[in-house]
Amino acid sequence: MNISKLLLSFILSITLLTQTSWAQIASTEAIFKQAETLSSKDKIIQFTARQDVAKILAQMDVEPAMIKDRVAAMTDEEASKFANEIDTLPAGGDAVGALIGAVVFVFVILLITDILGLTKVFDFTRTVR
């Protein structure tokens, strides 16, 4: 309870600080929000999205020293997308590693579909078309 209150007041103070120092300047952000500036509520949601991203990266075995930089490199929209859709977002990687776990059946099917030009799982296949 105490911790969450502390956190909330911290977030609020940040929001207020940024608002007082920039109160008179309309930010470029306004263009993208159909000429609406961000409300404090949006700011809090985006702030917590970044915290979620940091937590997820840590759980997914990312080097702890890199987490801060990686979170900082994302825009608010990217951080929200990351935090909300991490389970379904595709991660591009190496086909060979993922294939080691595949059963022979899958292997053979994908080999055939490769040759038919429907997939391209293996580097060595040439399509018949």
Next chain:
Amino acid sequence: MMSGCASKEPLISTERYNSSSIKVPFVAPRSDLCGATSIEMVSSYWQSITTYTPRLSKEELDARTLIPAKSGTLQVELMATARANGLLAYTLAPTLDALLHELEQQHPVIVLVNRSYSWYPLWHYAPVTGYNKKDQTILMHFSNRPNEAINIATFKRLWERSGNWGVVLLPPEHLPASASSEAFLRSAYNLEKTGMREQAIIAYKSALQRWPKDIDILFALANAYYSSNKLTAAEQYYRKLLSIEPLHPLALNNLSDLLCHTGRQNEAMATIKKADSDNIEIQSIINATQKKILNGCTLQASPKK
């Protein structure tokens, strides 16, 4: 949106574009790191033909993109890392047209493909390095094979499984061939928001060469100059914007603020009086600026206790 009518498209779009072959240096993907190596290949391409210098080392690219538990790289982190490397990341419209258009202008495109089916997805990033019109093939640095020629029908199948996702990474002086002004501005602003304001300013300026009267780009450039305390340049672009759209409330507001800060209180007041908006939030900003000018242009640090 992908749909069943995709089969008619290739006849139209592939005819329109010429063959292309882009000399992108090849790097074999390190284990699970095709995201990092794709950025590395495109970065070294730009380094080889422009004054661009990468800001991150190979090791940093790897450490910023890999998610071990996912055995790969997410699209958002590929974009974020490309920006951190000093490049503007622009997501293409999800069409073969956009892809071929970029290739024709010698812009390599990083695509996400699913090498397999959705029931056993094998996601892979690869830079597309060209198009052969005669053979109807797409060339790409695919996995361990440099400039692999892939039948366009096969390519389309692999690519549509990712929703035709493709991105160009460009030094901020270069514009994507297929860009719309709104989407490009967003990409440039993403650079500014993630700590690359200098690059963003270059990108806004190159955008103005293609879209010289775009209000939003002028506003973004003026603000970026104002934020970096380049007041003369900021004022020049606010005024340019207002010469096109004299009652732009946000520009009037920001220019008044600038005038106020540079000791021109009377002009600031005359300017803010022209500003008016139906939007409550914008109107409250305008009111606050007006109040500040009345108070002799000192920011009132309202002691909220």
